[in-house]
Amino acid sequence: MNYDFDVAVIGGGPGGYVAAISAAQRGKKTCIVEQNSLGGTCLNVGCIPTKALIKGANVYQQVCNAQRFGVEGVDTAKVTINMEKLQSWKDGVVKQLVNGVKSLLGGNYVTIFNGSASFSDEHTLAVGDQTVSAEYIIIATGSKVAIPDFITQEGENHIVTSNELLSISTLPQSIVVIGGGVIGVEFAYLLNKLGVKVTVLELMDHILPMVDREISEKAQIRMTRDGVTFHLGAKVQKICNNHVTFELEGKTHKVSADLVLMAVGRKPNTEGLNARAIGLEFDRAAIKSDDSLRTNLSHIFAIGDVNGKAMLAHTASVEAEVAVSCICGVEQRMNYCRIPSCIYLEPEIACVGLTEAQARTEYGEHVKVGTFPAYANGRSLVEGDSDGMFKIILDSQYGEILGAHFYGQHTTEMIAEIAAAMRAEATAEELISSIHPHPTVSESIREAVLAAWTGKAIHNL
Amino acid sequence: MAKVIVMPKLGYTQDEGAIAQWHKKVGDAVTKGEPFFDVHTDKSVVTVEASKSGTLLKIALEPNVTVPVLTPVAVVGNPGEDADAVLAAHVTATSVDADVTADFDRKDEASPSIQDAPAAEIADLKLTPRAKTYMKNNNIDPPSAAAIQGTGFQGGITERDIKASPLARKIAQTAGVDLNHAAGSGANNKIMKADIDRAATPAPLPVGGDKIVSLDVPYKGVRKIIGDRLSKSKFTAPHLYFTDSVDTTSLTAFRKMINETSGTKYAVSDLLIMAASKALRKYPGVNSALVDEKIITYTSTNIGMAVAGDNGLVVPVVKNVQQKSLSDVAAETRDLVERAKTGRLSPAEYSGGTFSISNLGMFGIGNFTAIINPPEAAILSVSSVRKTPVVLTDEEGNDTIAIRPMMNIQLSVDHRIIDGLLASQFLEYIKQLLENPVSILL
Numbered sequence: 001m002n003y004d005f006d007v008a009v010i011g012g013g014p015g016g017y018v019a020a021i022s023a024a025q026r027g028k029k030t031c032i033v034e035q036n037s038l039g040g041t042c043l044n045v046g047c048i049p050t051k052a053l054i055k056g057a058n059v060y061q062q063v064c065n066a067q068r069f070g071v072e073g074v075d076t077a078k079v080t081i082n083m084e085k086l087q088s089w090k091d092g093v094v095k096q097l098v099n100g101v102k103s104l105l106g107g108n109y110v111t112i113f114n115g116s117a118s119f120s121d122e123h124t125l126a127v128g129d130q131t132v133s134a135e136y137i138i139i140a141t142g143s144k145v146a147i148p149d150f151i152t153q154e155g156e157n158h159i160v161t162s163n164e165l166l167s168i169s170t171l172p173q174s175i176v177v178i179g180g181g182v183i184g185v186e187f188a189y190l191l192n193k194l195g196v197k198v199t200v201l202e203l204m205d206h207i208l209p210m211v212d213r214e215i216s217e218k219a220q221i222r223m224t225r226d227g228v229t230f231h232l233g234a235k236v237q238k239i240c241n242n243h244v245t246f247e248l249e250g251k252t253h254k255v256s257a258d259l260v261l262m263a264v265g266r267k268p269n270t271e272g273l274n275a276r277a278i279g280l281e282f283d284r285a286a287i288k289s290d291d292s293l294r295t296n297l298s299h300i301f302a303i304g305d306v307n308g309k310a311m312l313a314h315t316a317s318v319e320a321e322v323a324v325s326c327i328c329g330v331e332q333r334m335n336y337c338r339i340p341s342c343i344y345l346e347p348e349i350a351c352v353g354l355t356e357a358q359a360r361t362e363y364g365e366h367v368k369v370g371t372f373p374a375y376a377n378g379r380s381l382v383e384g385d386s387d388g389m390f391k392i393i394l395d396s397q398y399g400e401i402l403g404a405h406f407y408g409q410h411t412t413e414m415i416a417e418i419a420a421a422m423r424a425e426a427t428a429e430e431l432i433s434s435i436h437p438h439p440t441v442s443e444s445i446r447e448a449v450l451a452a453w454t455g456k457a458i459h460n461l
Numbered sequence: 462m463a464k465v466i467v468m469p470k471l472g473y474t475q476d477e478g479a480i481a482q483w484h485k486k487v488g489d490a491v492t493k494g495e496p497f498f499d500v501h502t503d504k505s506v507v508t509v510e511a512s513k514s515g516t517l518l519k520i521a522l523e524p525n526v527t528v529p530v531l532t533p534v535a536v537v538g539n540p541g542e543d544a545d546a547v548l549a550a551h552v553t554a555t556s557v558d559a560d561v562t563a564d565f566d567r568k569d570e571a572s573p574s575i576q577d578a579p580a581a582e583i584a585d586l587k588l589t590p591r592a593k594t595y596m597k598n599n600n601i602d603p604p605s606a607a608a609i610q611g612t613g614f615q616g617g618i619t620e621r622d623i624k625a626s627p628l629a630r631k632i633a634q635t636a637g638v639d640l641n642h643a644a645g646s647g648a649n650n651k652i653m654k655a656d657i658d659r660a661a662t663p664a665p666l667p668v669g670g671d672k673i674v675s676l677d678v679p680y681k682g683v684r685k686i687i688g689d690r691l692s693k694s695k696f697t698a699p700h701l702y703f704t705d706s707v708d709t710t711s712l713t714a715f716r717k718m719i720n721e722t723s724g725t726k727y728a729v730s731d732l733l734i735m736a737a738s739k740a741l742r743k744y745p746g747v748n749s750a751l752v753d754e755k756i757i758t759y760t761s762t763n764i765g766m767a768v769a770g771d772n773g774l775v776v777p778v779v780k781n782v783q784q785k786s787l788s789d790v791a792a793e794t795r796d797l798v799e800r801a802k803t804g805r806l807s808p809a810e811y812s813g814g815t816f817s818i819s820n821l822g823m824f825g826i827g828n829f830t831a832i833i834n835p836p837e838a839a840i841l842s843v844s845s846v847r848k849t850p851v852v853l854t855d856e857e858g859n860d861t862i863a864i865r866p867m868m869n870i871q872l873s874v875d876h877r878i879i880d881g882l883l884a885s886q887f888l889e890y891i892k893q894l895l896e897n898p899v900s901i902l903l
Contacts, residue, residue, distance in 0.1 A: 397635075398631045398632055400628050424626055424627075425626030425627060425629055425653055425654055427628050427631060
């Protein structure tokens with residue numbers, strides 16, 4: 001049987017384009033199908049644009065607070081943020097990256113099809129009026145914002161999702177954010193820094209569920225201090241015009257705002273794929289795939305958000321390489337236990353592995369926990385923000401690193417140290433005996449490990 | 462100057478040993494003469510004292526890993542000295558000397574030449590064959606391997622020194638998993654935690670197979686040493702066996718009498734040792750050994766008693782029985798057997814025998830054959846006392862059948878140096894002594 005391609009990839013996000021480049025690099029004749037802009041949610045309406053806007057908000061704050069460093073001549077009353085200009089800065093970054101992906105694909109001789117793909121049969125895709133066949137197919141169609149159906153919508157409401165919010169050129173006066181996960185909290189942070197009155201409604205009793213409680217609580221306290229209102233345990237019932245009605249501790253409350261951001265999560269995107277018709281199995285909305293990313297049809301793989309496993313850009317990219325490796329005959333498996341998460345507040349949150357609560361459930365008594373406060377770290381003080389905390393969770397028997405949860409300056413750049421250490425199965429002792437440069441925030445990692453393993457950090461009583 | 466401490470050779474026949482326990486941690490002060498570490502030798506655990514004062518800089522051998530004698534186990538010196546460099550210099554400088562009997566007082570590293578790890582070819586490095594293959598297959602250049610501190614013999618680099626995660630190593634050590642037997646699933650087949658967990662979990666029992674495995678234990682340590690010695694004895698010394706039955710009526714009465722008279726409790730074994738000693742003096746040809754192409758006959762009657770200890774078979778030796786009284790022997794035996802059971806004998810206490818006795822009488826066995834304990838030339842096996850019909854002939858030549866408490870004794874001899882006649886005479890004399898026990902003490 002002859003196919004047009006060895007490998008066809010559906011979706012050009014961080015899962016799909018990495019899969020296509022990787023397959024091409026391994027000598028496979030590869031094509032990629034993208035219906036919108038290359039780069040997927042991540043580059044266009046996710047990771048990159050939010051961080052670009054947050055960068056703008058942080059610069060704005062720094063200018064407003066520059067006096068503390070002796071910078072004079074700034075009339076803070078006159079300092080404002082021009083959303084249109086910030087948006088065009090963001091768009092420039094996005095455009096550069098999207099073009100970068102395009103040239104990487106081209107440079108690796110990947111054929112790009114613009115359009116949406118639909119399965120005609122197990123090996124054939126219809127893209128517009130074209131037909132593309134391939135021996136192996138990788139589904140990387142991502143996810144879209146989920147709108148829960150238990151929230152009643154009435155009247156002329158002002159509900160937006162992250163997609164619309166990322167391109168607004170006029171800031172609202174106030175906003176209600178429904179959902180205290182990463183997306184909701186990052187937008188709450190961004191808008192608060194830009195001067196918007198923010199109210200966050202979260203169903204659970206804490207925000208940022210993947211982060212250790214001790215740290216998410218610190219972040220919540222900091223944001224509250226900066227003016228964000230949090231209602232935890234709030235069950236949103238109705239959105240009517242500008243009013244959001246929610247139940248809290250048995251009572252009904254109402255909050256009004258110019259906009260309502262729906263940030264309760266995302267769901268796999270399989271629209272128009274015709275996946276069920278060719279016999280692909282689903283797990284609720286997600287296409288089911290195993291640890292090697294194979295679906296129930298052994299030549300079809302599902303990577304990234306569409307398989308519903310982790311919904312993170314960097315997970316999708318790793319899944320892409322695992323799937324391609326399997327296609328090329330080298331079996332690999334994903335390990336979902338060591339995926340770092342980064343949350344771009346100020347200070348930043350970065351974590352990997354188990355939270356203390358999870359570790360205590362899994363390892364019982366055999367857990368050692370150490371923390372180190374940012375105020376005891378020189379570089380954190382130099383940076384002018386010492387609210388942070390570094391937390392390390394170890395297995396007490398061997399010093400295995402079970403989890404790391406950092407809240408501090410530049411921590412998103414530092415969590416890879418722990419991810420690499422965990423991957424290499426380094427233990428507390430290897431981290432302690434690794435020299436961390438001075439003066440850096442990263443010294444706090446070593447101190448937290450010392451605190452966990454020996455009970456005593458050098459620079460903290 | 463830092464000093465390398467090696468696995469001591471604590472006995473003539475000891476080729477390898479394992480640390481049972483460290484009394485010190487890295488960084489601890491060590492004073493000459495105080496307990497430093499315990500060594501599992503072939504038969505017991507011996508506490509080794511520090512031969513040098515200083516700070517314990519490095520432990521090069523974790524407990525329960527068996528290594529050849531003279532393998533470096535630790536470095537003692539002044540704080541701040543580079544233990545790894547000293548160890549590397551030691552490995553480079555030391556040549557194996559099989560005749561060295563004790564080790565931890567070596568003087569030869571008085572001025573070890575510390576040098577940078579030499580740019581070496583694969584052939585120059587102390588590598589196991591698997592390690593060499595691994596290096597070749599993975600394009601690891603020899604100079605980079607020269608910096609690796611090996612864990613193999615004489616600090617040689619084994620394959621495991623190259624690829625296992627730190628966590629996997631720790632778990633392997635605790636779980637007693639040999640890294641060489643774990644298949645690696647990490648990057649470049651590096652051995653990871655999951656691989657150790659797999660290796661530590663017994664293979665699933667074969668269902669419907671001929672043999673269902675309940676336990677799979679490596680043949681090593683004390684068990685292997687005992688096995689190796691017994692095989693060597695059985696396969697090199699042509700064994701010849703002689704059996705007879707002893708009427709223990711008088712022996713039992715005699716023992717009861719002396720126990721009541723003296724207030725001390727004498728065991729049958731004590732009387733057996735005394736009887737054997739007496740018989741060996743009468744027939745010194747049995748009290749001999751074949752060592753280095755020489756037949757050595759001893760004046761000393763050093764008699765070993767096989768004891769089932771916690772760690773396997775041990776044979777503590779009562780030395781120079783010919784010079785000792787029954788009460789001396791009884792007291793000494795009691796002490797030795799007690800300590801043998803818990804593995805706290807010194808090597809001197811279970812070596813140097815000239816003859817052995819294996820007494821399984823208390824286990825009710827009818828008769829059995831023993832393997833000679835090398836380099837000795839004979840062993841007496843003693844079975845249980847059983848009421849047996851025997852034919853007795855009175856002074857007038859009339860035969861009658863009587864029920865008597867009979868005990869089988871059997872002599873195994875090394876036929877290379879002991880002939881049948883001598884063996885028969887010896888065994889018959891033992892029988893006479895046991896049937897007329899007063900004569901044991903005369």
